[in-house]
Structures are given as structure tokens and as C-alpha cells.
Amino acid sequence: ARPHLRPVWTDRPHAPYVLLARGRKSQRQALEPSPESLKAMYGTVWRIRLFEEEANRQAAFGNVQGAFHMYCGEEAVAVGFCAHLRPDDYVVGTHRSHGHYIAKGGPIDRMMAELFGRDGGICKGKGGSMHVADFSIGMLGANGIVGGGFAPATGAALASQLRGEDRVTVCFFGDGAMQRGTFHEAINMGAIWNLPVIYVCENNQYQQWIPQSRMTKVTSVRDMAPSYGIPGESVDGQDVVAVSQVAGDAIERARTGQGPTLIECVTYRFHGHSLGDLQEYRGKEEVAYWVNERDPIQLLRTYLMERQQLSEDEDAAIQSAAVAEIRAAVAFAEASPFPADAEIVTDVFTAPDGAAR
Numbered sequence: 001a002r003p004h005l006r007p008v009w010t011d012r013p014h015a016p017y018v019l020l021a022r023g024r025k026s027q028r029q030a031l032e033p034s035p036e037s038l039k040a041m042y043g044t045v046w047r048i049r050l051f052e053e054e055a056n057r058q059a060a061f062g063n064v065q066g067a068f069h070m071y072c073g074e075e076a077v078a079v080g081f082c083a084h085l086r087p088d089d090y091v092v093g094t095h096r097s098h099g100h101y102i103a104k105g106g107p108i109d110r111m112m113a114e115l116f117g118r119d120g121g122i123c124k125g126k127g128g129s130m131h132v133a134d135f136s137i138g139m140l141g142a143n144g145i146v147g148g149g150f151a152p153a154t155g156a157a158l159a160s161q162l163r164g165e166d167r168v169t170v171c172f173f174g175d176g177a178m179q180r181g182t183f184h185e186a187i188n189m190g191a192i193w194n195l196p197v198i199y200v201c202e203n204n205q206y207q208q209w210i211p212q213s214r215m216t217k218v219t220s221v222r223d224m225a226p227s228y229g230i231p232g233e234s235v236d237g238q239d240v241v242a243v244s245q246v247a248g249d250a251i252e253r254a255r256t257g258q259g260p261t262l263i264e265c266v267t268y269r270f271h272g273h274s275l276g277d278l279q280e281y282r283g284k285e286e287v288a289y290w291v292n293e294r295d296p297i298q299l300l301r302t303y304l305m306e307r308q309q310l311s312e313d314e315d316a317a318i319q320s321a322a323v324a325e326i327r328a329a330v331a332f333a334e335a336s337p338f339p340a341d342a343e344i345v346t347d348v349f350t351a352p353d354g355a356a357r
Contacts, residue, residue, distance in 0.1 A: 031245075031248070032241060032245065033083070033241065033244050033245075035304075035307075035309040037083060037244075038240070038241070038300070038303075038304060038309060039304065039309070039310060039314070039318070040083070041079045041080070041083055041240050041244070041300065042240075042297075042300050042301065042304060042310065042318060043318045043321070043322065044075075044079045044083075044102065044103055045075040045076065045079050045240065045296060045297050045300060046297065046318060046319055046322040047102055047108065047322045047325060047326075048071060048075045048078065048079070048098065048099045048102050048103065049072060049075060049297060050322050050323060050326045051098060051102060051108055051111070051112070051326055051329070052070050052071055052072045052098060052099075053072070054112075054326045054329075054330060055068065055070075055098070055112065055115055055129075056068070056070060056271070058112075058115070058116070058330065059275055063115075063116055063333075063334075064115045064116065064129070065115065065116065065117035065125070065128055066117075066128040066129060066130070067095070067128070067129060067130055067144070067274055067275070068115070068129045068274065068275050069095050069096040069129065069130070069273065069274045070096070070269065070270075070271040070272075071096050071097075071098050071099035071269075072269065072270040072271055073204070073238075073267065073268050073269050073270035073271075073290065073291070073295070073296070074096070074099065074202055074204060074237065074267045074268070074269060074296075075099055075103075075296050075297065076237055076238055076239060076240040076243050076265075076267070076296035076299075076300070077099075077172070077200065077202050077237050077243055077265045077267055078099040078100045078102075078103040078104075078172070079099075079103045079240055079243075079244075080240050080241075080242075080243025080244040080246075080247050080265075081103070081170055081172075081198075081200060081243065081244075081247040081251075082100070082103035082104045082105075082170075083103070083244055083247070084244070084247050084248050084251045085104065085138070085168070085170065085251065086167065087105065087137060087138060088138055088167050089138050089167050089168050089169070089170070090138045090140050090153070090156045090157075090160075090167065090168070090169040090170070091104050091138055091139050091140065091169070091170050091172070092140050092141065092142070092149040092152050092153040092156070092169065092170070092171045092172065093132060093139070093141070093142030093143075093149065093172050094142055094143075094149065094172055094173060094174055094177075094202070095129075095130040095142065095143065095144045095146075096174070096202075096269075097130075097132045097142035097172070098111060098129070098132065100132070100139070100142070100172055101122075101132045101134065101137075101139055101142075104137050104138060104139055105137050106122070106132075106134050106137050106139060108325055108326065108329045109328060109329040109332035109333065110122045110134075110332075111132070111329070112326075112329040112330060112332065112333040113125065113329075113332060113333040113336045114127060114128065114129075114132070115128065115129050115333070116333040116334070116336070117338060117339075118333055118336035118337065118338060118339075119336055119337050119338065119339045119340075119343075120332060120333070120335075120336030120337075121333075121336070122134045123347070124339055124343065124346075124347065125336075125338065125339050126339065126347070126348065130142060130143060130144040131143060131144070138167075140152060140153070140156055140169075146174070146176050146177050146180060147173065147176075147177035147180030147182045147183055148182075149171050149172070149173060150171060150173065150177070150180075150182040150183055150185070150186035150187070150199075151182055151185075151186055153169050153170075153171030153186070153197055153199075154169075154171070154186040154187075154189055154190050154195060154197060156169045156197075157169040157190060157195035157196050157197035157254075157260075158193065158195055160195075160196055161193070161194075161195055161196060166196070166255050166256075167196070167255075168196045168197065168198065168251055168254040168255050169195075169196065169197045169198070169254075170197075170198045170200055170251075171186075171197060171198065171199050171200065172200050172202055173199070173200070173201055173202070174201070174202055174203075174204065174207070175201055175202075175203040175204065175205065175206075175207060175221070176207035176208065177201075178201065178216065178221055178224070179207075179216065186199075187199055187228050187230075187260065187262060188228055190228075190230075190259070190260040191228040191229055191230045191259065191260055194257070194258075194259040194260075195254075195259065195260060196254040196255060196257070196259075196260075197254060197260045198247075198250045198251060198254055198260060198261050198263060199260060199261070199262045199263065200263050200265060201221040201262075201263065201264045201265065202237065202265055202267055203221060203237070203264050203265060203266050203267060204267050204268050204269045205266070205268060206269075206273070206281070206282070208273050210281070211281075220234055220264060221234070221262060221263075221264035222234040222262065222263070222264045224262065225261075225262040228260075228262070230259060230260050230261060230262055231250075231253070231261045231262070232261070232262045232263070232264075233246050233249075233250070233261065233262075233263045233264070234263075234264040234266065235263065235264070235265055235266070236265075236266060237265030237266045237267030237268075237296075238266075238267060238268070238290075238294045238295070238296045238299055239296070239299060240296060240299070240300045240303075241300070241303060243265060246263060247263075249261075250263060268290040268294065270287075270290065270291050270295075301315065
């Protein structure tokens with residue numbers, strides 16, 4: 001089932017979304033993930049959450065180099081989609097992509113080392129938080145440019161099509177990116193060429209510090225899909241199960257040559273836009289509602305517990321394993337050296353002969 005969303009808090013100039021009721025079903029009814037798959041997803045959402053919280057703590061100590069944007073609250077989106085992807089499928093992220101990387105199977109210790117600016121990091125400490133890239137797991141890169149992922153994702157999907165491969169590309173973007181020209185250009189190209197790409201809007205309802213409703217009259221990204229002649233979906237981005245079902249349908253369509261899908265996951269970031277954001281633009285009541293009532297981890301835990309698919313002992317073991325992994329990641333990052341001065345331009349650009357420099 002798909003959720004029906006409508007704005008609440010209507011006495012305010014902005015209108016965050018909440019799930020009100022279940023709506024229409026897909027023509028190809030997606031199967032609910034198996035209990036084993038759901039427990040694996042539960043473990044991944046915990047790994048992402050604990051990574052973010054520890055990275056935030058390390059930032060306070062001065063160990064995180066450069067800008068840092070937390071993904072807490074949005075974990076269900078990355079996990080719900082990446083659970084359906086193969087290792088050779090592609091992902092293109094945003095400036096808030098730690099969750100995408102971890103959900104795609106990236107080693108947490110190398111992600112932590114990258115945030116620390118250390119040589120053991122994914123990009124040898126030269127990319128930092130906003131430039132997560134690891135080709136070995138299909139993570140083609142994240143970047144700090146709003147809407148900067150549309151063209152690379154569409155190009156990757158075109159390459160897969162031209163090579164006759166059945167791999168797919170998932171392009172994650174925020175609601176602010178739907179105002180960029182690259183949004184329309186890339187999706188139009190993906191549509192007319194029937195490319196194996198899924199465009200996924202993580203609609204956390206704020207374009208940095210401005211409510212989405214103040215920036216566009218069309219507040220649901222899904223409603224833009226018919227303009228390009230492709231399917232559009234809007235789903236509760238806090239519900240791992242709902243996201244997984246929508247993701248499974250879209251990925252199947254792309255992999256079997258049926259073209260792109262434009263998907264909106266209505267979600268919410270629990271922290272500020274970036275470090276130092278005082279969040280004066282959000283009411284305490286609003287934040288408390290999402291944090292206390294719409295936490296994707298607690299929603300999935302309740303779902304599993306009510307169906308007797310997760311025991312208290314299993315829950316404790318999953319959380320303990322995640323804690324141990326994060327601690328090991330910090331130790332790895334602290335033990336990794338900073339890049340040598342001689343490496344300052346290595347792997348940074350491509351020379352005219354095509355060799356990486």
C-alpha cells in the first residue's frame with residue numbers, strides 16, 4: 001500500500017507532511033520484505049544512526065575536517081532503496097550521503113577516517129563528508145552542489161544502457177534540488193531515452209532554512225512525473241517497509257528496461273542543516289513530533305516486535321554489534337595518518353594522457 005500524505009500544521013506558513021492513511025496499491029503489488037531482510041535493514045538503520053551520532057560527537061572534539069551534514073531521521077530512505085541494489089548497481093548521493101554509503105555496503109571505518117581527513121579514508125582524506133565516493137561498491141560520488149548529482153546519475157544510466165548491462169542507478173537528491181534546471185534536464189533525458197535510473201527525492205521539507213512550501217507551488221515531487229511521461233510515487237520516508245516496497249517496484253522497472261521512476265520520500269532531518277545551525281526556523285513542537293513519533297528506527301522496531309519477528313535479545317545484539325563497529329571505526333580513523341604533503345594533488349585531477357594525477 002502507498003501512503004496518502006497531506007499537510008498539517010496549517011496555521012503556519014509552512015506545512016510539514018505526516019502520514020494520514022494508506023492509499024492506492026501498485027499494479028504490481030510489491031512483496032513485503034522477509035523477516036530476515038527486515039532484520040538486516042534494522043541493523044543497517046542502527047549502524048547509520050550510531051555513525052552519525054558518533055561523527056557529530058567527534059566534530060565537537062574538532063576531529064571532523066570540513067563541513068558535516070547529518071542524516072539522522074532519514075535512514076529509512078537509504079536503507080529501503082539500497083536493500084534492493086546489487087553491488088554493481090550505481091548510487092549518486094548528496095551533501096548528506098553517509099547513510100547512502102553505509103546502506104550500499106561501504107566500510108564504516110573508512111568513512112570515519114575520511115571524515116577525520118586521514119589517509120585511510122575512502123578518498124584518502126581528501127573528499128571529506130560531502131564528497132563520498134567508492135567505486136568498488138558502486139558509490140559514484142556525492143557532492144556539495146545542490147542538484148549536482150542529476151547529470152552524473154543520468155550519464156551512468158546511459159552508459160549501462162549502451163553497454164547492454166542490466167545494472168541500475170539510483171540518484172538521491174533533496175527537495176531543494178527540484179528548483180534547479182538540472183532536475184528537469186536530466187529527468188527529461190532519462191525519460192526520452194528510457195534509461196535505467198530512479199530519481200529519489202529525500203523531501204525533508206526544508207531547503208536549508210526555508211520551508212519547501214515557500215519555494216514552490218508544487219510541493220509534491222511526485223506530481224511532476226506526468227510532465228515527463230514517467231511514473232511518480234510519494235511514500236512515507238520514515239517507514240522502511242513502505243520505502244522498500246516502492247523501491248523494489250521502481251528498481252525492477254529500471255532493470256527490465258521500463259525506464260525511470262520519480263519518487264518522493266517524505267522525511268525529516270532530526271538535526272540542523274549543518275553544524276552550527278540553531279534551527280530557529282523550526283518550532284520545538286514540530287521537531288519533537290518527528291523525533292518522538294516518526295523515528296524510522298523505532299517505527300521499524302515496533303513493526304518487527306508486533307509481528308514477533310524480532311526478540312528483545314536479538315534487538316540488543318543488533319545494537320551491540322553496531323556500537324562495537326562504530327567504536328572500531330573511530331579507533332581505525334585515529335590510527336590512520338594524515339595524507340603526506342607529496343600526495344596533495346594525487347587522484348585530484350586527470351591529466352591530458354588520461355592518467356589520474
